[in-house]
Amino acid sequence: MTAIRARRLGRLERPAIAGVLVREAINFSSYWRATTFSSTIEPTIYLLAFGFGFGALVSQVGGMDYVDYVATGTVATAVLFSSVFPAMFGTFVKYKFQRTYDAILAAPVDTEELVTAEVLWIAARAGVYGSVPLLVGMVFGLDPAWGMLTVPFIGFLTGLGGASFGVLVAAILNSIDNFNYVTSIVITPMMLVAGTYFPLDTLPTWVQVLGALNPLHHCVELVRDACFGWAGWVDLWHVGFLAGFALLMWRVAIWRMGKKLID
Amino acid sequence: MERSPVIRLRGVHKSYGPVVAVDGFDLDVPEGTCVGLLGPNGAGKSTTMKMLTAQAIADEGELEVLGRRLPDESKVTRAEMGVVPQLDNLDITLTVEQNLRVFAHLYRVARRERREAVDRAVEIANLRDRRDTKVDKLSGGMRRRLLIARALVHRPRLLLMDEPTVGLDPQVRQELWALIDALRAEGVSILMSTHYIEEAERLADTVTIMSHGKAVAVGRPAALVTEHAGREAIEVYGPPARLAEVEAEAAQLGVRTRRTGTSVSLLAVDGRNGAMPEGERRTTNLEDVFVLLTGEEIA
Numbered sequence: 001m002t003a004i005r006a007r008r009l010g011r012l013e014r015p016a017i018a019g020v021l022v023r024e025a026i027n028f029s030s031y032w033r034a035t036t037f038s039s040t041i042e043p044t045i046y047l048l049a050f051g052f053g054f055g056a057l058v059s060q061v062g063g064m065d066y067v068d069y070v071a072t073g074t075v076a077t078a079v080l081f082s083s084v085f086p087a088m089f090g091t092f093v094k095y096k097f098q099r100t101y102d103a104i105l106a107a108p109v110d111t112e113e114l115v116t117a118e119v120l121w122i123a124a125r126a127g128v129y130g131s132v133p134l135l136v137g138m139v140f141g142l143d144p145a146w147g148m149l150t151v152p153f154i155g156f157l158t159g160l161g162g163a164s165f166g167v168l169v170a171a172i173l174n175s176i177d178n179f180n181y182v183t184s185i186v187i188t189p190m191m192l193v194a195g196t197y198f199p200l201d202t203l204p205t206w207v208q209v210l211g212a213l214n215p216l217h218h219c220v221e222l223v224r225d226a227c228f229g230w231a232g233w234v235d236l237w238h239v240g241f242l243a244g245f246a247l248l249m250w251r252v253a254i255w256r257m258g259k260k261l262i263d
Numbered sequence: 264m265e266r267s268p269v270i271r272l273r274g275v276h277k278s279y280g281p282v283v284a285v286d287g288f289d290l291d292v293p294e295g296t297c298v299g300l301l302g303p304n305g306a307g308k309s310t311t312m313k314m315l316t317a318q319a320i321a322d323e324g325e326l327e328v329l330g331r332r333l334p335d336e337s338k339v340t341r342a343e344m345g346v347v348p349q350l351d352n353l354d355i356t357l358t359v360e361q362n363l364r365v366f367a368h369l370y371r372v373a374r375r376e377r378r379e380a381v382d383r384a385v386e387i388a389n390l391r392d393r394r395d396t397k398v399d400k401l402s403g404g405m406r407r408r409l410l411i412a413r414a415l416v417h418r419p420r421l422l423l424m425d426e427p428t429v430g431l432d433p434q435v436r437q438e439l440w441a442l443i444d445a446l447r448a449e450g451v452s453i454l455m456s457t458h459y460i461e462e463a464e465r466l467a468d469t470v471t472i473m474s475h476g477k478a479v480a481v482g483r484p485a486a487l488v489t490e491h492a493g494r495e496a497i498e499v500y501g502p503p504a505r506l507a508e509v510e511a512e513a514a515q516l517g518v519r520t521r522r523t524g525t526s527v528s529l530l531a532v533d534g535r536n537g538a539m540p541e542g543e544r545r546t547t548n549l550e551d552v553f554v555l556l557t558g559e560e561i562a
Contacts, residue, residue: 019369023354026365030356099352106316106346107369108338263279263310263319 012116016109020117039082043074043133047140050197062199064228071137072227073196075151076158076220079130080191083159087122087166092176101261111258119163119250126159127152147226154226157242158219164249171256195220215245269294269421269452270315275324277310284310286476297453299467301460303557307476308456309349312425316341329421342371345414349425351406355399359390359409362398363416370417380416388412404435411442422446424455428462440465460550474557484549491555492547493531499542500526509540521554530555
């Protein structure tokens with residue numbers, strides 16, 4: 001029999017989080033090829049399309065080669081795609097169709113631990129897959145730099161917020177068809193108003209305000225500074241914004257998921 | 264000697280908006296016994312099961328499992344119990360062994376005991392040859408056995424089973440009964456919800472019949488049958504008009520009846536003198552009690 005000495009178990013326990021992570025890791029072993037394939041091919045296509053397509057028209061953006069600009073911008077897109085979407089669809093499928101969460105919550109795991117573990121897992125993946133565009137970029141002429149070693153961590157931090165947001169969407173919406181609304185109204189604009197493929201500073205003020213509120217914009221700025229030289233306090237502000245966004249989304253996701261999973 | 268209950272519910276209420284699912288429900292599961300929770304669909308069985316793992320929170324009432332109060336101490340309690348859900352929620356892209364390994368982690372089996380725990384569960388499921396087979400390649404019966412074995416990977420003291428054999432063919436069902444019976448013989452306490460009367464009759468030491476969220480009868484299956492339906496029944500077949508006549512006659516004689524669709528059963532006719540409608544004599548069973556107490560109408 002499992003020996004559990006404390007009469008009452010605490011919150012956010014390591015064994016509970018580890019249990020959920022082990023489940024994800026074992027599952028990942030059955031589908032990592034497909035995920036890795038698409039995570040590598042997608043940024044390559046973006047780089048080819050924007051880099052060579054626009055690159056023929058534009059050679060320099062904001063003092064950088066356009067290929068460098070797009071390669072770093074694509075990091076943010078990759079982080080977004082590998083955090084928000086898996087969290088939205090994965091959570092919904094596991095909760096509604098596979099009933100996995102029923103099984104997990106019947107074990108000594110609480111909603112808070114379940115959501116935390118899922119978010120950590122997805123964010124870690126986003127950190128890894130988010131860095132792939134830099135490797136692809138290097139093939140197309142991006143110069144390696146020591147600061148790039150921090151990019152997986154930037155991807156992880158951004159991924160925490162993105163994954164929590166995805167879990168929140170899955171907790172609020174009752175049908176997977178409604179995910180389209182979120183994709184059109186939130187995610188696509190978020191991806192574009194981030195300074196990934198074109199800079200925001202020449203656009204109208206309202207676009208710049210949206211950009212300042214967009215976590216992905218902070219991610220992009222941070223990644224560029226990591227690759228081309230840190231910019232001091234402003235980078236700390238980006239980290240702070242991303243951390244704040246992640247913290248807020250994490251707590252709200254736990255709250256809404258609890259309402260959904262516990263009657 | 265009176266054994267302490269592993270589950271003790273008193274006056275439990277649970278509503279979903281205007282719908283009352285569980286309405287002042289009491290339940291006792293004595294240690295080392297198998298209790299059948301019997302009731303028609305919508306009686307509140309599944310809601311009761313969810314409350315026992317704190318996946319539903321009662322509005323009112325006392326819930327005690329393995330000596331601890333729910334929902335406050337639910338998590339530590341869940342570590343010592345196993346749950347077999349009504350709907351199969353195995354990870355279908357994983358192998359038999361991987362499914363069991365995941366649950367050995369979730370139920371906090373110590374690292375050095377994990378391998379042995381998984382081996383044991385594979386034996387319980389009788390899936391030695393299918394250890395590395397993916398779940399979506401297993402038959403329905405194999406999946407059910409794996410679902411039960413998964414709930415036992417951490418050697419729980421208490422096993423909750425929600426409709427363990429629903430939707431399975433008779434051979435597979437009998438195989439699972441043997442498995443459940445063996446667990447009970449090992450001393451695992453079991454609470455099993457079912458709407459298969461034969462299942463409860465064969466496996467349960469005591470049965471709680473649930474209707475509209477309440478316990479309407481509690482006892483050993485045989486004792487419940489004698490108490491509510493007597494020892495013998497007369498089964499009268501005929502066209503609907505004839506059946507209505509028989510029911511009226513029985514009512515005049517003060518004999519309880521139940522419909523079975525094509526016939527009327529006159530219950531507890533043993534030792535009764537006087538003219539009785541003509542029909543086949545048979546021994547009463549738990550189904551008579553079930554229909555008598557939970558109503559003939561389908562909700």
